[in-house]
Amino acid sequence: xxxxxxxxxxxxxxxxxxxxxLNDIDIEIKxxxxxxxxxESGSGKTTLLNSIISFLDEKKFILEGSLxxxxxxxxxxxxxxxxxxxxxxxxxxxxxxxxxxxxxxEKIKNQLLETYIFHSKKKxxxxxxxxxxxxxxxxxxxxxxxxxxxxxPNELSGGMRQRIAIVLVLCTDIKILLADEPTTSLDVVNQFxxxxxxxxxxxxxxxxxxxxxxxxxxxxxxxxxxIVLKDGNIVEENNTxxxxxxxxxxxxxxxxxxxxxx
Ligand SMILES: Nc1ncnc2c1ncn2[C@@H]1O[C@H](COP(=O)(O)OP(=O)(O)OP(=O)(O)O)[C@@H](O)[C@H]1O
Numbered sequence: 001x002x003x004x005x006x007x008x009x010x011x012x013x014x015x016x017x018x019x020x021x022l023n024d025i026d027i028e029i030k031x032x033x034x035x036x037x038x039x040e041s042g043s044g045k046t047t048l049l050n051s052i053i054s055f056l057d058e059k060k061f062i063l064e065g066s067l068x069x070x071x072x073x074x075x076x077x078x079x080x081x082x083x084x085x086x087x088x089x090x091x092x093x094x095x096x097x098x099x100x101x102x103x104x105x106e107k108i109k110n111q112l113l114e115t116y117i118f119h120s121k122k123k124x125x126x127x128x129x130x131x132x133x134x135x136x137x138x139x140x141x142x143x144x145x146x147x148x149x150x151x152x153p154n155e156l157s158g159g160m161r162q163r164i165a166i167v168l169v170l171c172t173d174i175k176i177l178l179a180d181e182p183t184t185s186l187d188v189v190n191q192f193x194x195x196x197x198x199x200x201x202x203x204x205x206x207x208x209x210x211x212x213x214x215x216x217x218x219x220x221x222x223x224x225x226x227i228v229l230k231d232g233n234i235v236e237e238n239n240t241x242x243x244x245x246x247x248x249x250x251x252x253x254x255x256x257x258x259x260x261x262x
Contacts, residue, residue, distance in 0.1 A: 012064075037210065045212040045213075091175070098165040102164065158186055163194070199222055235249045
């Protein structure tokens, strides 16, 4: 398998006070891999995802080392416009609550339609696209499709919005999906359903999934490999079975203990 992403000695610091948020990160991520990143609050997980999706503003951060996409595209060697265009087509992110990524003033129908048409390889009519979107909504378990399409994001429950986030991914031709604690706002039943759906969709679409959580137990249900981040440093990395069975680092042991305490 090819490396879809490669961090080499990648560091991120704040320009105003030199505070290092990520320190000398080396990670190779294979195509179609499901990778988990675990660490406590403030360990740098979101910054790692933001660096992949090009959200880091170079006016605010100092970036060192390299981050390479598809083995030959060095993301931060491109202009901001070039890298945003590449990332838009290839990478997507699901957040804790998709209310923050959906436009509050647009009906779900228009948001799905816009994404479907932007990513469509051939020219399609709105009617065709809506037909396809309706099938995708059925695929993720929605029943009252017309009501969903005519709703604004705040008219849906948190669990429904997370499923809409998955439909948005299905409307695209992206290769890498980033998930930043996407089940935090959900109850236990919806967490379980969401994780199962995300796994199924990611497998079927052949996506590379990078899933961030402070809970190693959640990651163990999804990911083949886990990286442990502490204060911006990788302290341990191993396949999921091994890391749970024989954690080497004391911080990893603590995370496992905390996750399995109840
Ligand atoms: N835009 C920013 N400006 C200033 N400091 C920042 C910025 N982004 C991140 N940081 C700092 O970088 C560190 C890591 O933050 P980050 O959000 O990446 O951690 P995290 O592991 O995702 O935390 P959480 O689980 O709470 O979301 C924190 O100390 C945070 O305050």
